[in-house]
Amino acid sequence: MIIPARYxxxxxxxxxxxxxxxxxxxxKSLVQRSWEAASAIGVPASVWVATDDQRIADEVAKFGGKVVMTSPDCRNGTERCAEAADKLGDVDIVVNLQGDAPLTPVDAIAPLIDLLEQKPGCAMATPAVRCSPSTYRHLVEDxxxxxxxxTTVVFDEDQRALYFSKRVIPHLPADHDLAELPVFLHLGLYAYRTGALRDYAARPPGTLELLExxxxLRFLETGQDIxxxxxxxxxxxxxxxxxxxxVAAVEAALAERGMR
Structure with missing residues (x-):
């Protein structure tokens, strides 16, 4: 598992x-909390933080994590994971736990790997959680x-992604019943095929990726299924x-969940 982190x-x-x-x-630093969330799966030795910044590398070393240094030219976490995977070698599937999502449920990881096995045509798998009324209100307020x-996502009946957006999609009328929300919050967790990662890193960003x-979105813009x-x-x-x-909302959620 790789946690991309940039300063x-x-x-x-x-x-x-x-x-x-x-x-x-x-x-605790955000990167430490992200590392602890990933390590909760039970295999801390397989968790790496990928960064181009020595300050982050020093922090990871301080709490006993492992670091793979990557280029400052990586444009995003997926490109950073691609470079890190090439350096680590001999992996078929790479799991990316985004470094700004310490509340991500790690028990969603195994189903992502299962999805890639069930859907050989998909380049990547990722989770999305149906919004509760409070989550939806938080997104709308932002x-x-x-x-x-x-980020929200819409997907088809075969659970293949149609689009991701930093806007709340789909649009809901003002009188929509919040008890049955068709809005799914995308969680910062990805499982990629290594070959798809290499292909991704070799392509330039597309228009939608740059705008949003x-x-x-680079996967979708190049015709690959998620x-x-x-x-x-x-x-x-x-x-x-x-x-x-x-910060206040994240710390409140950490306290509510009893996360030390």
């Missing part, structure tokens, strides 16, 4: 090193205030740390 960010510089307080009040919040700022694993509401809001304004 430079227009919205939140130094985000991987930002301290987040858990249920016990102790602060959108209303011009903040880039979570969503790396996974399998979506839909999940019911989780019982907590799986908020990503996209902006400094998300």
């Amino acid at each position: 430079a960010s227009s919205r939140f510089p130094g985000k991987p090193l930002f301290p987040l307080r858990g249920a016990d009040g102790v602060a 959108q209303r205030n011009g903040r880039v919040g979570g 700022g969503l790396e996974q 399998a979506v694993h839909p999940l019911p509401p989780l019982g907590w809001d799986p908020i990503e740390l996209n902006n400094p304004t998300d």
